[in-house]
Amino acid sequence: MIEVTMPRLSDSMEEGTILQWLVADGDPVSRGDELAEIETDKATMTYEADADGLVHHVAREGDTLAVGTPIAVLLADGEEMPVRHLPSTDQQPDGQPAVAPTPATAVVSPPATAGGGRPKSSPLARRIAVAHGVELAALAGSGPGGRIVRADVEAYVRQQQNGNGKVDAAPAPAPVAESNRGTITRTEPTRTQTLIARRMAESRATIPAFDVSMDVDVTDLLALRADLKAAGRVASVNDFVVKAVGLTLRDHPRVNGAWRDGGFETYERVNVGIAVAAEGTLVVPTVFDADRKPVTEIAADTRALAERVREQTITPPELSGGTFTVSNLGMFGVTAFNAVVNPGQAAILAVGAAVPRLVLGEASAPAQRSVMTVTLSSDHRILYGADAAAFLAALRERLQQPLLLLVD
Incomplete structure (x- = not known):
């Protein structure tokens, strides 16, 4: 017998929720087969079997369990299920009362096919399908292994709408109370949103952060980016920022570290997390x-990572190992902001939009330049004001000489 426990799918994961079993109880599985979809503090991920055997569920869909808690067992032929792993109807395997599936869990359960199985689909695709009343069994998947992804469902919805087919929207949240503020409508957060809220509150409560800002002239960078695009080499401003950050972290190792357990840690590798907005949440995959x-x-990596975040096919290794984070809101027209330091890192860089400004050029003549504000939020236990200022000054120098970023 091999015991399958709730895996640690991210650096900060403490517990996870089983959204869906991908194999029926008693079915045979081989090493590498998909066992279950698990929601963590960062994303929904697919967990694969580490060995061969007959799978027997110990936990139910909707159960939220701590890392290391048994969720299933794999039995060899002829092997029987141990009594201690037989789930009761009213308790979890650890003896605690069973946790009823949340509304979000019920939403993501796809319909069964005619053969009794479930069509492979991403969690986001299932949510969109439920919202529009789409039966997943009627769709053909374009994802890996025929998996139904977001684009498949959206294409079907558009086809139905264009053909005057009726596609019903999901019901709006129900009003729950009246007050002098009018009708109050309460919507429960998803598990991921709840855990993000807890992590951010933990950061604000435990990390003595301070902020340092600096303006960067990115006129030459924007011109270089336009030349690259014309030559068929697409890279965003953020891709240049990530590259410049990577080089600057190499020269400022304390920024590429953290305060942990009362001491300083610095990291050999320079792994930059990029904040990506997903459906109602925020995920930070790693370059x-x-x-x-x-x-x-870097441009190819970030595009692929962002797409997998939105499709909810991001994998645990792609969300772990970050040593620094870049958060960019410039594409929304935000010129400057302060970001929240992620626990386990020394700092986070907030990047604003490039805006035109009149500056004094040669012979004090006014000239229009594109200027971008960057703000470094740092953990004061490991970084001090001079450290942050030196890092930003070095970063600015690199961004203002973008040709060097293509040769380093």
Whole structure:
């Protein structure tokens, strides 16, 4: 017998929720087969079997369990289920009362096919399907292994709408109370949103953060980016920022570290997390070795990671190992903001939009330049004002000489 426990799918994961079993109780599985979809503090991920055997569920869909808690067992042929792993109808395996599935869990359960199985689909695709009354069994998946993804459901919805087919929207949250503020409507957060809220509150309560801002002239960077685009090499401003951050972290190792357990930690690799907005949540996938990769490779990585975040197919390794984070709201027209330091890191960089400004050029003549504000929020236990200022000054120098970012 092999015991399958709730896995640690991210650096900060303490517990997870089983959204869906992908194999029926008693079915045979092989190493690498998908067992279950698990919601963590960062994203919904698919967990694969580590060995062969007949799977027997110990936990139910909707159960929220701590890392290391048994969720299933794998039995060899002829092997019987131990009594201690037989689930009761009213208790979880740890003896606690069973946790009823939340409304969010019920939403993500897809309909069964005619053969009694479930069509493979991403959690986001299922949510969209439920919202529009779409039966997943009627769709053909374009994802890996025929998996139904967001684009498949949205294409079907558009087809129905264009053909005057009726597609019903999901019901709006019901009003729950009246007050002098009018009708109050309460919507319960998803588990991921709840855990993000807890992590951010933990950061504000335990990390003595301070903020340092600096303006960067990105006129030459924008011109270089336009030239690259014309040559068929697409890279965003944020890709250049990630590359410049990677190189600057290499020269400022304390910023590429953290205060942990009463001491300083610095990290050999430079792994930059990029904040990506997903459906009602925020996920931070990692660009590994950002100091060593060319800008064009970083651009390809970030596009692929962002797409997997939105499709909810991001994998645990892609969400772990970050040593620093970049959060960019410039695409929304935000010129400057302060970000929240992620626990386990020394700092986070907030990037604003590039805006035109009149500055004094040669012979004190006014000239229009594109200026971008960057703000470093730092943990004061490991970084001090001079450290933050030196880091930003070095970062600014690199961004203002963008050609060097293509050769480093």
